[in-house]
Amino acid sequence: MNKSELIEAIAKEANLSKVDSAKALNALTGAITKSLKKGESVSLIGFGTFSILKRSARTGRNPQTGKPLKIAAKKVARFKAGATLKKTVK
Secondary structure, eight states: OHHHHHHOOOOHHOOOOHHHHHHHHHHHHHHHHHHHHTOOOEEOOOOOOOEEEEEEEEEEEEETTOOEEEEEEEEEEEEOOOOOHHHHHO
């Protein structure tokens, strides 16, 4: 499912127009993004938790040449599915 299909599904399920559904989806993703940027996690009970994971610097290997290379430390977004979502998908 892509973004436009998700907007259509939201519009149908919530009995909203596609424009309102798009605004709601964009507001949701924007709020989650802002919270993650601040270093805060976002928990949606039953659905899951969005959080930031810090990866430390490490040494990797170039697969073509085999030479070692340094991989910088970085922060990545993480999603952990909630119990209800896990049970539904199972």
